[in-house]
Every structure is written in structure tokens, then in C-alpha cells.
Amino acid sequence: MSAAAATLGRSPLPTQVGSLAGRSVLRTLRQPAMIVPSIAFPLFLLAVNSAGLEAATNIPGFPTDSYLTFILAFPFIQGALFATMNSGQALAEDIENGFFNRLALTPMRGSALIAGQLGGLVAIGLIQATVYLSVGLIAGGELAAGVLGVPVLFALSILIAIGFGGIGMFMAIRSGSGETVQGTFPLLFVLLFFSSISLPRNLIAEDWFRTVATINPVSYLIEGIRSLFVSGWDGEALALAFGIALALIVLSISVASHSLRNRLVRT
Amino acid sequence: MSGALGAYRSAALGIAWRSLHNVFTNPALLIPALIFPLFFLAAFAGGLSAVSDTPGFSYPPGYTTFIFGFVLLQASALGGVFTGFSIAADFQFGMGRRMLLATRNRTSIIVGYVLTAIVRVLVTWAVVTVVALLAGMNVGGGAAEIAALYALSLTVNTIALLFAAGIGLRLRTLQAGPLMQFPIFMVLFITPVYVPQALLAGWVATVADVNPLTLILNTNRELLAGIPAELALTYGVALGMLALLAAWAVTGMRSAEAAG
Numbered sequence: 100m101s102a103a104a105a106t107l108g109r110s111p112l113p114t115q116v117g118s119l120a121g122r123s124v125l126r127t128l129r130q131p132a133m134i135v136p137s138i139a140f141p142l143f144l145l146a147v148n149s150a151g152l153e154a155a156t157n158i159p160g161f162p163t164d165s166y167l168t169f170i171l172a173f174p175f176i177q178g179a180l181f182a183t184m185n186s187g188q189a190l191a192e193d194i195e196n197g198f199f200n201r202l203a204l205t206p207m208r209g210s211a212l213i214a215g216q217l218g219g220l221v222a223i224g225l226i227q228a229t230v231y232l233s234v235g236l237i238a239g240g241e242l243a244a245g246v247l248g249v250p251v252l253f254a255l256s257i258l259i260a261i262g263f264g265g266i267g268m269f270m271a272i273r274s275g276s277g278e279t280v281q282g283t284f285p286l287l288f289v290l291l292f293f294s295s296i297s298l299p300r301n302l303i304a305e306d307w308f309r310t311v312a313t314i315n316p317v318s319y320l321i322e323g324i325r326s327l328f329v330s331g332w333d334g335e336a337l338a339l340a341f342g343i344a345l346a347l348i349v350l351s352i353s354v355a356s357h358s359l360r361n362r363l364v365r366t
Numbered sequence: 367m368s369g370a371l372g373a374y375r376s377a378a379l380g381i382a383w384r385s386l387h388n389v390f391t392n393p394a395l396l397i398p399a400l401i402f403p404l405f406f407l408a409a410f411a412g413g414l415s416a417v418s419d420t421p422g423f424s425y426p427p428g429y430t431t432f433i434f435g436f437v438l439l440q441a442s443a444l445g446g447v448f449t450g451f452s453i454a455a456d457f458q459f460g461m462g463r464r465m466l467l468a469t470r471n472r473t474s475i476i477v478g479y480v481l482t483a484i485v486r487v488l489v490t491w492a493v494v495t496v497v498a499l500l501a502g503m504n505v506g507g508g509a510a511e512i513a514a515l516y517a518l519s520l521t522v523n524t525i526a527l528l529f530a531a532g533i534g535l536r537l538r539t540l541q542a543g544p545l546m547q548f549p550i551f552m553v554l555f556i557t558p559v560y561v562p563q564a565l566l567a568g569w570v571a572t573v574a575d576v577n578p579l580t581l582i583l584n585t586n587r588e589l590l591a592g593i594p595a596e597l598a599l600t601y602g603v604a605l606g607m608l609a610l611l612a613a614w615a616v617t618g619m620r621s622a623e624a625a626g
Contacts, residue, residue: 136544143552143555144555146569146570147555147556147559147570149568150566150567150568150569150570150571151555151558151559151560151561151566151570152414152417152560152561153566153567153568154417154420154422154423154561154565154567155414155416155417155420155560157420157421158416158417158419158420289405292405292409292413293408293409293412293413296413297413297414298413298414298416298417302416303412303413303416304415304416304419305411305412305413305415307412308412308413312413
């Protein structure tokens with residue numbers, strides 16, 4: 100039995116969560132391959148889209164004269180999608196290499212495993228949000244909500260990352276395969292592109308696309324983050340974004356917990 | 367002499383047949399190459415068509431056709447990269463070594479993969495073109511222009527395959543996948559993807575000016591619209607890239623031979 104597993108065996112829930120969260124954070128920080136793409140790729144697309152679509156600000160009714168400011172929500176959501184893959188991949192590796200089975204032999208609680216895994220997610224989410232915001236502002240973007248908007252932006256982006264991370268954990272626990280988790284990623288990408296990410300919903304010309312974007316919950320997550328950059332404090336957009344992010348967390352963590360119970364029974 | 371040529375052709379066709387059999391009997395290999403171009407066509411043509419209303423945007427056939435020019439380029443390039451993944455896998459898991467033993471002239475192995483990439487991309491084009499036409503794409507170019515368009519796209523497909531082959535043969539592991547895919551993805555997106563080149567702003571405008579894929583993308587769109595295109599220059603640039611990357615792939619094969 101490993102030292103971590105031995106500690107878990109005689110400890111209360113907060114200690115179990117702390118141990119597993121510490122391991123998750125360390126493992127994330129020690130693997131540049133997990134951090135670098137999830138930061139570099141969204142920044143690349145931010146740079147390309149902000150320059151390539153600057154002309155879109157000339158569309159009558161466009162809410163800002165800076166496409167960079169408008170599209171700054173993009174890396175936050177894309178980074179959250181990377182969180183799905185990272186958290187799921189980490190857990191799937193634990194299952195594939197037998198660490199999960201060893202944990203199952205200890206009195207560790209399932210909730211501690213989930214909360215601990217999410218610790219790594221929060222760490223990477225904070226790093227991502229700091230980088231995206233810094234690069235965006237240095238490049239000339241504006242944060243209309245001002246300094247007070249920063250903690251709200253960070254809170255919202257981390258809640259979104261946890262929500263999507265829960266989906267990754269669910270996929271990992273259910274399949275026990277890193278390959279399956281990786282395969283889910285493009286499907287989630289579809290949700291990002293079929294949303295109001297590139298244009299405000301009222302300016303999307305194609306009816307079918309506007310309908311899809313309107314029923315796509317990712318649109319409201321984007322619009323919540325975007326409101327802090329473009330319009331300042333938009334209560335409705337923020338309430339919708341926080342509400343959907345919390346609902347996503349409840350839903351994804353619930354299904355992940357349910358799958359975990361089933362897997363622990365099988366183990 | 368004819369015996370050597372026959373052996374060369376037989377090896378290339380055998381390798382192509384094996385790779386194609388693998389692709390067309392494995393949905394996990396076939397479907398992404400079909401889905402991704404359709405996804406980008408729907409997302410860009412559907413979500414961004416309002417961009418065609420911006421001042422200075424002039425493309426008579428419409429925004430779906432404008433985006434199709436890019437999607438065709440992207441499908442062709444990524445089709446080549448996906449075949450590069452097969453090369454890396456074959457050399458990682460030992461099939462490549464057997465092919466080296468079985469062929470007299472090792473460039474026939476590369477030619478086999480080129481044929482594979484071509485057949486794969488023909489299927490992707492068929493699907494994407496039919497979907498684009500059903501979605502309302504207008505084509506202003508005549509038969510000669512469309513033939514020139516697909517011939518140019520075939521060149522792009524082979525260029526991307528040779529680039530990926532050079533990496534796959536040097537590194538001989540599937541972990542090299544991002545090294546094949548990411549540079550191509552970056553070069554594709556530093557072109558006038560969403561708006562005409564004249565409307566690009568900032569650093570992308572500067573880089574797009576010297577990006578050879580910008581010339582190919584502009585020519586794609588001109589051929590689709592039936593507008594006079596700089597065909598000689600575009601083909602010259604494309605064939606130059608083809609020659610350079612053929613040398614890159616052949617030296618990659620030498621690296622694989624040296625590694626045994």
C-alpha cells in the first residue's frame with residue numbers, strides 16, 4: 100500500500116480530499132504536456148480570430164468596435180473544454196495503471212476522489228484564466244467591468260471548468276479509457292463552435308444556426324463571460340452563466356459520482 | 367528495366383491497398399476525416415454569413431461558396447496529415463520495417479502512401495462537395511476551372527502528406543501526431559479564412575501576405591467563382607512546395623532505413 104493510500108485509510112474526509120487534491124495539483128503541474136496545449140492553443144485561435152474577424156465589427160449593431168474584446172471569452176471556454184480532457188485523462192490513467200484499484204482497497208470515500216481530482220482542475224483553471232486575461236489585456240482588449248470584474252471572471256471560468264471537468268471524469272470512470280476521453284473532446288468542441296462564440300446571437304444571419312446557438316447552453320456561458328469584457332455588469336447574462344455553470348456542475352458531478360459507485364462495486 | 371518498374375508499381379499499389387483497407391474498414395480512422403470538414407463548413411458558413419455584409423466584402427457566389435474554398439483546402443491538407451498518422455503507426459509497430467525489407471526501391475513506399483492519401487481525399491471531397499451543394503453553394507466556374515480547382519487541391523493533399531511523411535519517418539511514433547497536425551493547422555488558419563485578404567487586420571494580414579497557402583486559397587475561391595485567377599503562379603508555388611517536401615519525405619525514408 101502506498102503512503103498516500105495508508106494516510107487515506109485512517110483519515111477524515113477533508114484530509115482525504117487534501118491528499119488527493121495535492122497529488123492531482125502536483126501531477127498537473129509536473130506535466131507541461133497537459134498545461135501548455137491548453138494555454139497555447141486557445142491563445143493561438145484568439146490571435147487568429149481577433150485579427151481575421153476584425154471586419155465583423157463593421158456589421159451594424161455589433162456591440163463593440165474591438166473584435167479582440169468581443170472574442171476574449173473564447174479562450175476561457177476553450178480552456179474549460181481542455182479541462183474536460185485533462186481531468187478525464189488523469190483519472191483514466193489512474194484506472195488504467197491500477198492506482199484506482201489500490202485506492203478502492205482503502206476506506207477512501209468516492210466524494211473525496213472526485214473532489215481531489217477537481218483540485219488539479221482548479222489549479223490549471225486559475226493558471227489559464229490568469230494567462231488569458233493578461234494576454235488579452237496586453238494585446239489591447241478591454242475589461243468593461245473593471246477591476247471588480249476580475250474575481251467574478253475567475254469565479255465563473257473556474258465553475259465552468261469544474262462543470263466540464265465533471266463530464267471528463269464521468270467519461271473516464273464510465274469507460275476507464277484515456278482514448279475514449281480523448282475521443283469525446285471533438286464532440287464538445289462542436290458545442291463551442293455552434294454557439295454565439297463568433298457573433299452575437301441577434302446578428303447571426305442563418306435562422307437554423309441562430310436556433311442551435313439559442314438552445315446551446317454554451318452560448319450563455321460565453322455571453323456571461325463576454326458581458327464582463329464588453330458591457331460591464333449585465334445581471335441577466337451573469338445570472339444565466341452562473342446558473343448554467345452550477346447546473347452543469349451538479350449534473351456532471353452527480354453522474355460522475357453515480358458511475359464511481361458502480362465502478363467501486365465492480366472493483 | 368520493365369521488371370524493376372513493375373516491382374516498383376506493385377509495391378506502391380500493395381502498400382496503398384493495405385492502407386486503404388485499414389482506413390475503410392475502421393470507422394475511427396474514416397469518420398474524423400469526413401466529419402471535420404463538414405463541421406467547419408456548417409459552423410463557418412452558418413454562423414458567420416453576416417460577415418459578408420461588411421463593407422468591402424465582395425464575393426458574388428455568396429458566403430457558403432467563400433467558406434467552401436477554405437474547407438476544400440483544409441480537407442485536402444488534413445487528409446494528407448491523417449495518412450501521415452498511418453505512416454507513423456506502421457513504422458512504430460513494425461510494419462514499416464517489413465516494408466523496408468520487402469521493397470527494392472524504398473520510395474515506392476512513399477508513393478504507396480501518396481496513393482492512399484489521394485483515394486481518401488477523393489471520398490472526403492465527394493461528401494463535402496455534395497453537402498455544400500445541398501446547402502446552397504453557388505458555383506460560377508466552368509468545368510475547366512473546377513478541374514483546375516480539384517487538381518490544385520490534390521497537389522495540396524500530396525504536399526501535406528509528404529510533410530507528415532517526413533516527420534513520421536524520422537520519428538516513427540504516433541506521438542509525433544501533433545507535430546504533423548499543429549503546423550498545418552496553424553498555416554491553414556493564418557490565411558484569409560473568414561474574409562477576403564484585403565479585409566484582414568493586424569499581424570494575420572502581414573503573415574497571410576507571405577503565406578503560400580493564401581495564394582492557393584485565393585485561387586480556390588477565384589476558380590469557384592469563375593473569376594480570372596493567377597493559375598500559373600499558384601501552380602508554380604504549389605509544385606515548388608511539392609518538390610521541396612518530396613525531398614523532405616525521401617530523406618525521412620533514408621532516416622528510417624538507417625534506423626533499421
